[in-house]
Amino acid sequence: ALKYxxxxxxxxxxxxxxxxxxxxxxxxxxxxxxxxxxxxxxxxAEGHHPDLHLTDYRSVRVDVWSHSVGGxxxxxxxx
Numbered sequence: 001a002l003k004y005x006x007x008x009x010x011x012x013x014x015x016x017x018x019x020x021x022x023x024x025x026x027x028x029x030x031x032x033x034x035x036x037x038x039x040x041x042x043x044x045a046e047g048h049h050p051d052l053h054l055t056d057y058r059s060v061r062v063d064v065w066s067h068s069v070g071g072x073x074x075x076x077x078x079x
Contacts, residue, residue, distance in 0.1 A: 008020065010022055011064075014063075017071075017072075018065055018070065018071035018072060019063050019064060019065035019071070019072065020063075020064050020065070020072065021061055021062065021063045021064070022061070022062050023059065023060065023061045023062075024059075024060045024061075024062075025058055025059055025060070026058040026059075026060060027058070028057075028058055029057045029058055031058070032054055032057070032058045032059075032060050033054070035060060036052050036054060036060060039052060039062060040052070048066075049067075050062050050063055050064045050065075051063040051065075
């Protein structure tokens with residue numbers, strides 16, 4: 001997984017090496033919710049559902065991993 005992270009410099013590999021995450025700060029709460037909705041729409045269309053987090057009203061984090069394999073596959077790095 002570490003090898004593939006070099007191609008995704010804005011994403012962080014978890015300490016356990018089982019997921020990648022990226023954080024964003026939206027302009028406001030409405031923009032953060034809109035972003036999450038768009039991510040959710042794409043995720044549903046692709047049949048892959050990341051963990052989505054909203055904190056401090058505009059801080060968003062997306063965690064990508066596969067629930068079925070309990071970690072990452074090559075497909076996670078082809079975003």
